[in-house]
Amino acid sequence: MANYYTDHPEIAFYLQHPLMRRIVELREKGFADKDLYPEAPVDYEDCIENYRRILEVVGDITANIIAPNSESVDLEGPHLENGRMIYASKTVENMEAMRKAGLTGVAQPRRYGGLNLPNVIFSMCSELVSAADASFQNIWSLQSCADTLYEFGSEEQRQKFLPRICAGETMSMDLTEPDAGSDLQRVMLKATWSEEQGCWLLNGVKRFITNGDSDIHLVLARSEEGTRDGRGLSMFIYDKRQGGVDVRHIEHKLGIHGSPTCELTYKNARAELCGSTRLGLIKYVMALMNGARLGIGAQSTGLSQEAYNEAARYASERAQFGQTIEHFPGVYDMLSRMKAKLDASRTLLYHTAAHVDVYKCLEDIQRDRALTPEERAEMKKYSRLADAFTPLCKGMSSEYANQNAFDCVSVHGGSGFIMEYKCQRLMRDARIFNIYEGTTQLQVVAAVRYITNGTYSEIIRGLLAEPVSAGMEPLRARVATLADIYDASIAAVKAFENQEVQDFLARRLYDMTGEIVMALLLQRDATAAPELFAKSARVMTQMAEETVSGKSAYIRAFKAEDLDAFRVAEA
Amino acid sequence: MTLKIVVLAKQVPDTRNVGKDAMTAEGTVNRAALPAIFNPDDLNALEQALRLKEKNPGSTVAILTMGPPRAGEIIRQGLYRGADTGYLLTDRLFAGADTLATSYALATAIRKIGGVDLVLGGRQAIDGDTAQVGPQVAEKLGMTQVTYAQEILDVKDGKATILRSIDGGVETVEAPLPLVVTVNGTAAPCRPQNVRLVMKYKWATCPSERPADDPHAALYAERPYLTLTQWTVADVDGDPSQCGFAGSPTRVKSVQNIVFQAKESKTLTASDADVEGLVQELISEKIIG
Numbered sequence: 001m002a003n004y005y006t007d008h009p010e011i012a013f014y015l016q017h018p019l020m021r022r023i024v025e026l027r028e029k030g031f032a033d034k035d036l037y038p039e040a041p042v043d044y045e046d047c048i049e050n051y052r053r054i055l056e057v058v059g060d061i062t063a064n065i066i067a068p069n070s071e072s073v074d075l076e077g078p079h080l081e082n083g084r085m086i087y088a089s090k091t092v093e094n095m096e097a098m099r100k101a102g103l104t105g106v107a108q109p110r111r112y113g114g115l116n117l118p119n120v121i122f123s124m125c126s127e128l129v130s131a132a133d134a135s136f137q138n139i140w141s142l143q144s145c146a147d148t149l150y151e152f153g154s155e156e157q158r159q160k161f162l163p164r165i166c167a168g169e170t171m172s173m174d175l176t177e178p179d180a181g182s183d184l185q186r187v188m189l190k191a192t193w194s195e196e197q198g199c200w201l202l203n204g205v206k207r208f209i210t211n212g213d214s215d216i217h218l219v220l221a222r223s224e225e226g227t228r229d230g231r232g233l234s235m236f237i238y239d240k241r242q243g244g245v246d247v248r249h250i251e252h253k254l255g256i257h258g259s260p261t262c263e264l265t266y267k268n269a270r271a272e273l274c275g276s277t278r279l280g281l282i283k284y285v286m287a288l289m290n291g292a293r294l295g296i297g298a299q300s301t302g303l304s305q306e307a308y309n310e311a312a313r314y315a316s317e318r319a320q321f322g323q324t325i326e327h328f329p330g331v332y333d334m335l336s337r338m339k340a341k342l343d344a345s346r347t348l349l350y351h352t353a354a355h356v357d358v359y360k361c362l363e364d365i366q367r368d369r370a371l372t373p374e375e376r377a378e379m380k381k382y383s384r385l386a387d388a389f390t391p392l393c394k395g396m397s398s399e400y401a402n403q404n405a406f407d408c409v410s411v412h413g414g415s416g417f418i419m420e421y422k423c424q425r426l427m428r429d430a431r432i433f434n435i436y437e438g439t440t441q442l443q444v445v446a447a448v449r450y451i452t453n454g455t456y457s458e459i460i461r462g463l464l465a466e467p468v469s470a471g472m473e474p475l476r477a478r479v480a481t482l483a484d485i486y487d488a489s490i491a492a493v494k495a496f497e498n499q500e501v502q503d504f505l506a507r508r509l510y511d512m513t514g515e516i517v518m519a520l521l522l523q524r525d526a527t528a529a530p531e532l533f534a535k536s537a538r539v540m541t542q543m544a545e546e547t548v549s550g551k552s553a554y555i556r557a558f559k560a561e562d563l564d565a566f567r568v569a570e571a
Numbered sequence: 572m573t574l575k576i577v578v579l580a581k582q583v584p585d586t587r588n589v590g591k592d593a594m595t596a597e598g599t600v601n602r603a604a605l606p607a608i609f610n611p612d613d614l615n616a617l618e619q620a621l622r623l624k625e626k627n628p629g630s631t632v633a634i635l636t637m638g639p640p641r642a643g644e645i646i647r648q649g650l651y652r653g654a655d656t657g658y659l660l661t662d663r664l665f666a667g668a669d670t671l672a673t674s675y676a677l678a679t680a681i682r683k684i685g686g687v688d689l690v691l692g693g694r695q696a697i698d699g700d701t702a703q704v705g706p707q708v709a710e711k712l713g714m715t716q717v718t719y720a721q722e723i724l725d726v727k728d729g730k731a732t733i734l735r736s737i738d739g740g741v742e743t744v745e746a747p748l749p750l751v752v753t754v755n756g757t758a759a760p761c762r763p764q765n766v767r768l769v770m771k772y773k774w775a776t777c778p779s780e781r782p783a784d785d786p787h788a789a790l791y792a793e794r795p796y797l798t799l800t801q802w803t804v805a806d807v808d809g810d811p812s813q814c815g816f817a818g819s820p821t822r823v824k825s826v827q828n829i830v831f832q833a834k835e836s837k838t839l840t841a842s843d844a845d846v847e848g849l850v851q852e853l854i855s856e857k858i859i860g
Binding site: 001038039040041042049050053054057060061065097100101102103115 | 588762763764765766767768769770771773790794796
């Protein structure tokens with residue numbers, strides 16, 4: 001029987017990530033739960049076995065329930081009835097299966113009904129769900145909003161909401177408004193304290209809200225009257241049971257049809273403040289977005305896998321000129337790059353997620369006791385690395401998912417343009433990945449300071465210093481050469497001492513960073529498991545050479561006055 | 572009302588995904604080449620049982636299976652989905668059973684369990700395809716039986732209301748407890764495994780499944796639910812002469828490989844003469860009659 005997890009042994013490989021032992025140790029806090037919960041692990045090996053078992057169940061449900069439902073979900077989509085959003089019928093079936101399997105609120109501590117899964121494992125589940133149906137991944141993975149509620153909500157709020165999320169109630173993060181998209185400082189939804197009702201009241205409109213008719217919403221709203229920037233915004237919890245929020249419209253989208261994108265109207269909706277006022281955008285939403293960006297990394301990786309599978313299968317069956325098309329250089333060039341991009345996205349995803357786990361677990365421990373100086377240093381180190389890796393992961397993997405979906409259609413030839421084939425849906429679904437939760441252009445903005453302050457160069461030097469297998473040595477030496485060109489390109493961009501030129505060229509540096517880092521990570525993986533990764537490590541190294549030589553040539557030849565040819569003419 | 576439910580489940584070779592090596596040279600099933608799975612119809616029966624348990628708090632669901640020690644996997648699969656307990660009938664004396672000896676063994680075990688309100692099983696197993704075991708168990712226990720169930724609609728006041736599939740439609744029947752019900756493969760599919768239960772029961776084993784140096788031995792002492800019940804013929808007070816090969820009147824004379832193919836076709840009109848002729852032909856060929 002098909003199983004999305006066991007069919008792709010590359011995923012299980014990351015259960016052996018070098019940071020995994022540390023993550024389990026921190027997350028399970030000395031395995032204290034083992035005497036309280038029969039499902040809790042008794043030691044490290046038992047814990048990894050639990051993760052493996054969970055992933056097998058997810059692999060089964062995704063392959064045998066969610067994937068077969070995906071075409072129907074795409075065609076039916078959700079609809080609006082009297083201000084309420086109704087999911088596609090098969091989406092409801094998917095939700096029911098995940099709920100019955102106990103796969104809701106999975107990252108929450110066991111005392112609230114969760115499975116205490118670290119981000120690495122949550123991301124693996126998320127990847128599997130996305131491969132089966134990217135639109136369902138949107139709905140399912142929004143449970144990670146609970147992480148923010150856990151981190152910043154009061155104990156009373158945790159006890160009130162987290163068990164409900166673990167029992168399967170859905171979530172949404174209500175951020176975007178008609179005039180506040182990428183620029184969330186402009187959020188206008190009004191929050192006013194009502195002495196009479198003893199609660200906050202929300203009034204206004206939100207737009208483009210994924211799963212906007214969810215049970216529990218995290219809402220960004222302006223609590224400080226008269227303010228106009230991000231410091232006047234706070235985060236609120238709106239419970240659908242309170243009433244006051246209606247769905248006015250469901251968007252008709254190019255892809256992810258199963259994921260309802262809602263326009264919401266708030267009319268004196270009763271809400272509770274989460275955390276402190278004024279920290280809504282600058283602290284809480286930033287945390288929320290980082291989680292969401294990792295979620296898109298997982299969504300992108302899952303779709304890349306499905307696109308690769310569809311293309312590889314078609315190319316192995318379709319014969320022309322007397323042989324199956326996979327044997328033609330033009331086709332296997334596409335297929336091998338797709339696989340390399342897939343493996344590259346995945347290694348970066350789990351590398352990023354592992355860094356997030358270490359610092360988040362330490363942060364959580366800090367809530368109960370003071371950290372030792374070593375632990376504090378560790379938390380700081382991984383927090384900085386996670387911040388650097390997250391925009392790289394989101395941007396690169398979402399661009400790759402689009403490229404893979406595009407190439408998947410190409411491999412299908414004329415059939416790829418016919419709606420009966422899955423590849424067209426993959427292409428439509430992927431199209432939003434490099435837009436929402438921060439466009440690729442904004443990921444570049446987030447990453448640029450780690451380029452210029454040398455964080456990535458330091459990461460690259462660190463990876464270059466790791467020992468690799470004899471088979472990988474020649475590839476490693478080639479990337480070492482690229483790293484020198486990369487550093488020279490950064491120096492050249494800095495030498496302009498011109499912010500606009502730097503911002504303009506940043507994308508080139510970003511792409512170079514991404515491919516060098518991913519080539520190195522794949523070389524590391526291929527050292528441990530050559531049968532899984534040697535081919536992709538090689539292809540990725542060659543892709544990185546192609547990218548670095550092209551982009552560095554562009555930067556070398558660039559002059560500040562060249563911008564005139566690109567700028568929009570002044571009116 | 573609280574119900575004591577037993578689900579009959581069989582570990583079968585997965586005949587739905589048959590490869591080249593599925594049959595031995597002698598024409599018997601090559602069990603080694605096929606993965607062993609939970610008989611599909613039995614999963615439909617388990618789902619009905621779990622739904623009844625949800626509707627009737629306090630009810631219990633037990634898996635009853637007969638087979639070699641590795642059939643303990645069937646009990647685990649049941650526990651992962653929400654069954655409370657399981658019984659494995661395993662004994663050399665049970666081996667080689669046909670449907671008569673199988674139903675004898677299952678019936679004695681059900682008697683041993685005691686106080687059972689409902690026995691549910693799949694309509695038939697995908698290896699033997701006889702559909703005989705469920706009805707024979709009912710006969711041996713003197714229980715009422717309802718076959719071809721599509722859905723158990725309700726159980727109350729000592730009676731079950733059941734939707735049955737019949738030729739060209741469905742019918743709703745009512746039957747008194749205790750009751751044996753066989754469930755169709757077209758009934759609601761079984762729910763997925765629950766990860767919390769998978770983690771809880773992942774090391775649950777029958778004593779005979781355990782290697783001498785079992786790495787989880789320490790856990791068994793602390794967690795009694797990890798030891799699954801395993802019964803021999805003597806444990807269920809069975810008569811050895813009615814069990815296994817000794818209790819099986821069925822003898823396999825020979826096995827033939829049959830490949831269905833249409834050799835010739837005949838077109839008939841709707842006239843009485845043509846229909847009469849066809850019926851006569853089918854009777855003389857012993858296809859019907």
